[in-house]
Amino acid sequence: MVIGPSEAGKSTLIRSLSDRALNIDYRGRTVAMDHAVLKRGDAVISLVGVPGEPRFEPVRQALSQGASCAVWVHPATSAPDPFTIELLRTSEELLPYLVVVNQRNESSSGITFDAPPILAPPRKIISGNLVEQADFTATVEDAIWGLIHE
Amino acid sequence: MANRAEQIQQILKRLVTNTPDVEGAAMVSTDGLTLASSLPTGVDEDRVAAMAAAVLALGERTALELQRGTLEQVYVKGSDGYVIMMQSGPDAVLEAIVGSAGKLGMVLLDMNRASKELANLL
Numbered sequence: 529m530v531i532g533p534s535e536a537g538k539s540t541l542i543r544s545l546s547d548r549a550l551n552i553d554y555r556g557r558t559v560a561m562d563h564a565v566l567k568r569g570d571a572v573i574s575l576v577g578v579p580g581e582p583r584f585e586p587v588r589q590a591l592s593q594g595a596s597c598a599v600w601v602h603p604a605t606s607a608p609d610p611f612t613i614e615l616l617r618t619s620e621e622l623l624p625y626l627v628v629v630n631q632r633n634e635s636s637s638g639i640t641f642d643a644p645p646i647l648a649p650p651r652k653i654i655s656g657n658l659v660e661q662a663d664f665t666a667t668v669e670d671a672i673w674g675l676i677h678e
Numbered sequence: 679m680a681n682r683a684e685q686i687q688q689i690l691k692r693l694v695t696n697t698p699d700v701e702g703a704a705m706v707s708t709d710g711l712t713l714a715s716s717l718p719t720g721v722d723e724d725r726v727a728a729m730a731a732a733v734l735a736l737g738e739r740t741a742l743e744l745q746r747g748t749l750e751q752v753y754v755k756g757s758d759g760y761v762i763m764m765q766s767g768p769d770a771v772l773e774a775i776v777g778s779a780g781k782l783g784m785v786l787l788d789m790n791r792a793s794k795e796l797a798n799l800l
């Protein structure tokens with residue numbers, strides 16, 4: 529599953545990973561889910577993006593059932609949000625996760641993600657700009673395959 | 679003259695009172711916020727609102743994907759009754775909960791009427 533606060537860039541990421549992606553939103557904000565399928569040889573990953581607005585908590589809970597890994601899209605300019613932390617904590621087992629720090633502001637640079645102490649550290653942190661940096665999507669895709677193959 | 683929120687509330691109340699099988703109703707914005715509700719006590723209306731918006735959006739896309747045209751209603755049946763959702767104007771959803779012995783034809787008729795009245799208020 530792809531998690532993170534509203535406007536982090538979850539839907540943007542999923543769209544850029546597949547030209548057959550599904551985004552179910554209302555005026556740009558996800559209200560239901562995003563979905564894309566990634567394939568390499570015989571291997572298939574089903575990516576489900578959740579809505580980031582706090583009020584969609586029950587929708588996030590429903591979508592997170594059965595997830596095996598998580599991709600946390602984190603906006604470089606803010607601290608890890610409690611809703612995303614809670615989502616990782618409430619799953620039956622602690623899911624392995626990687627963090628994509630979305631450097632959407634040109635003024636910000638470098639990695640600005642501190643894993644909250646109540647979570648296990650992420651398997652990987654990668655940092656880049658989902659929109660302006662053309663090769664970043666491929667980097668994220670490789671990292672997702674890396675997480676699945678662990 | 680009652681304000682808009684009160685008028686919405688009145689239409690919901692009337693739906694719940696006049697249609698015996700309807701046990702509760704809510705009006706929710708397409709982006710998942712409660713506009714008004716007349717739901718049984720103990721129901722968390724904010725959670726219900728967010729879920730209704732998500733379910734309706736999924737229904738809309740499912741109908742489109744399977745070439746069923748524009749969405750008219752989403753209908754959920756549980757062992758203890760039904761939840762019926764319908765679009766009410768472009769920006770809102772009317773949702774009703776109905777007992778398991780409910781007569782759906784009558785319920786849908788009354789919901790359609792209420793939904794049109796509500797859409798005019800928005």
Ligand SMILES: Nc1nc2c(ncn2[C@@H]2O[C@H](COP(=O)(O)OP(=O)(O)OP(=O)(O)O)[C@@H](O)[C@H]2O)c(=O)[nH]1
Nearest residue numbers: 534535536537538539540557558579580632658659
């Ligand atoms: N300039 C720039 N804009 C971005 C970047 N990432 C996302 N955006 C924009 O930010 C807005 C929000 O991005 P989304 O991908 O919809 O955010 P989200 O995480 O899916 O948000 P919710 O659906 O509300 O949870 C969109 O208008 C994107 O085009 C980025 O790296 N750079």
Ligand SMILES: [Mg+2]
Nearest residue numbers: 538539557558
């Ligand atoms: Mg989104």
